[in-house]
Amino acid sequence: MKRPGILYIISAPSGAGKTTLCRELLDIFPELRHSISFTTRKARPGEIDGKDYFFVDREKFLRMAENGEFAEWAEVHGNLYGTSLKTLEESRSDGIDLILDIDCQGAAKLKASKVQGVNIFILPPSFSELKRRLESRNSDSKDVIDRRVANAASEIPEARWYDYIIVNDQFSKAVEELKSIIIAERLRTGIIIDSIGSEFNIN
Numbered sequence: 001m002k003r004p005g006i007l008y009i010i011s012a013p014s015g016a017g018k019t020t021l022c023r024e025l026l027d028i029f030p031e032l033r034h035s036i037s038f039t040t041r042k043a044r045p046g047e048i049d050g051k052d053y054f055f056v057d058r059e060k061f062l063r064m065a066e067n068g069e070f071a072e073w074a075e076v077h078g079n080l081y082g083t084s085l086k087t088l089e090e091s092r093s094d095g096i097d098l099i100l101d102i103d104c105q106g107a108a109k110l111k112a113s114k115v116q117g118v119n120i121f122i123l124p125p126s127f128s129e130l131k132r133r134l135e136s137r138n139s140d141s142k143d144v145i146d147r148r149v150a151n152a153a154s155e156i157p158e159a160r161w162y163d164y165i166i167v168n169d170q171f172s173k174a175v176e177e178l179k180s181i182i183i184a185e186r187l188r189t190g191i192i193i194d195s196i197g198s199e200f201n202i203n
Contacts, residue, residue, distance in 0.1 A: 002094075002095040002195065003095055003191050003192075003194045003195035004092050004093070004095060004191075004194060005091045005092045005093075005094060005095050005096040005097050005098060006097045006098075006117075006118060006185055006186065006191070007035075007088060007091070007092065007097075007098050007100060007115070007116065007117035007118065008032075008097065008098065008099045008100065008117065008118050008120060008181075008182065008185075009100050009102065009107050009110060009117040009118065009119045009120065010022060010099060010100065010101045010102075010120045010121075010122065011101070011102060011103060011104050011106075011107045011119070011120070011121050011122070011155075011158075011162070012101075012121065012122035012123070012124075012168075013123075013124065013130060013148070013151065013152030013155045013156060014077075014134065014148040014151070014152065015124060015130045015131070015133040015134040015137075015148065015149075015152070016122045016123060016124045016130065016133075016152075016168055017122060017124070017133070017168040017171065017174070018101050018122045019101065020171070021122060021168065021171075021174055021175060021178060022034065022099050022101050024175050025099060025175070025178055025179070025182070026099065028175070028179060029097075029179075029182060031096075031097065032097050032098070032099055032182075033091070033096055033097070033098050033099070034098070034099050034100075034101075035083065035084075035087055035088070035091070035098045035099065035100040036050065036051070036052070036053060036054055036084075036087075037053055037054070037081050037082060037083055037084075037100075037102065038053065038054045038056055038061060038064065038070070038073075038080075038081070038082045038083075038084065039053045039054070039055060039056070039061075039079055039080065039081045039082075040055075040056060040057060040058045040061050040079050040080040040081075041053075041055075041077075041079035041081075042055070043055050058080065061073075061080045061082065062080075064082065065082065068085070069082075069084065069085060069086070070082035070083055070084065070085060071083045071084070071085040071088050071109075071110060071113065071115055072102070072105075072106045072109035072110050072113065072115075073106070073109075074103065074105035074106050074109065076103050076105065077144075077147070077148070077151070081102065081103065081106065083100060083102060083106060083110070088100075088115065092116075097182075097186075100117070103155070104155045104158040107119060107158075107162075108158070108161075111161070118163055118164070118181065118185050119161075119162040119163045119164070120162060120163065120164045120165075120166065120178070120181060121158070121159040121162040121164070121165045121166070122166050122168050122174070123156065123159065123165060123166065123167045123168065124152075124167075124168060125167055125168070125169040127149065127152070127153075130149060130152055131145065131149050134148055134149070164181055166178060
């Protein structure tokens with residue numbers, strides 16, 4: 001019997017290293033897939049439509065939201081982001097594990113809607129390091145960086161309701177901690193029973 005797919009929901013303030021960590025996990029676990037969100041923001045240098053995000057205009061996004069195509073959607077930093085409900089439902093029923101990196105608003109909406117997932121929050125080691133990382137991108141203005149740092153101050157307290165918190169101080173250590181979470185969640189009693197419980201009469 002095929003087990004249901006697991007949804008790993010990962011959030012972090014901008015600059016904490018969430019995207020890089022998620023990419024590393026996808027290299028380590030090739031069977032993991034990245035849930036591609038829809039957004040109205042412009043693609044950054046190197047980002048590819050259909051791989052990093054589905055980049056759409058505001059009109060199309062709002063039309064999709066009105067049609068109930070999103071499990072959640074929110075406005076962040078002036079742009080809209082949404083998670084496809086169809087993607088989540090199909091992945092769970094097909095036994096496919098997904099990584100979904102979304103902001104705190106989106107994660108909270110998924111939790112409230114009873115979408116089953118493992119919630120993981122990535123913290124930077126300090127606010128000063130967070131600002132340094134944002135500045136090193138060389139892609140945002142000072143005003144944008146200051147706004148992202150200010151937003152981080154309101155986002156970080158939301159970590160209290162997540163299942164796990166990882167401090168991304170040393171990248172290799174953070175990767176190992178994320179690997180441990182994924183492996184442990186795949187070994188939960190309910191997951192194992194769903195997949196092979198009938199073989200041993202323990203379902």
